[in-house]
Amino acid sequence: xxxxxxxxxxxxxxxxxxxxxxxxxxxxxxxxxxxxxxxxxxxxxxxxxxxxxxxxxxxxxxxxxxxxxxxxxxxxxxxxxxxxxxxxx
Numbered sequence: 001x002x003x004x005x006x007x008x009x010x011x012x013x014x015x016x017x018x019x020x021x022x023x024x025x026x027x028x029x030x031x032x033x034x035x036x037x038x039x040x041x042x043x044x045x046x047x048x049x050x051x052x053x054x055x056x057x058x059x060x061x062x063x064x065x066x067x068x069x070x071x072x073x074x075x076x077x078x079x080x081x082x083x084x085x086x087x088x089x
Contacts, residue, residue: 031074039068 014020040056043065048054053061 028074035072035074036069039072040065043068 014023044054047064048056048061051060056062056065
């Protein structure tokens with residue numbers, strides 16, 4: 001809904017307000033995906049390893065992952081850090 005159908009490519013500079021809003025939505029989505037991946041990888045390396053599990057195919061592993069992800073938020077600092085560390089062409 002926020003992107004409003006924008007297919008803006010974040011590898012170039014936005015040329016309109018709509019492109020800028022689409023870029024922000026795209027960055028937020030990418031940041032969320034990264035944080036979910038990072039939390040899952042940390043779980044695999046620690047808790048799942050201790051349970052002799054390697055992935056989230058079992059009910060126990062899925063519940064552990066879902067409990068860890070529940071209530072996680074992304075804020076301005078996450079976005080600002082990602083934007084600051086990402087070079088613009």
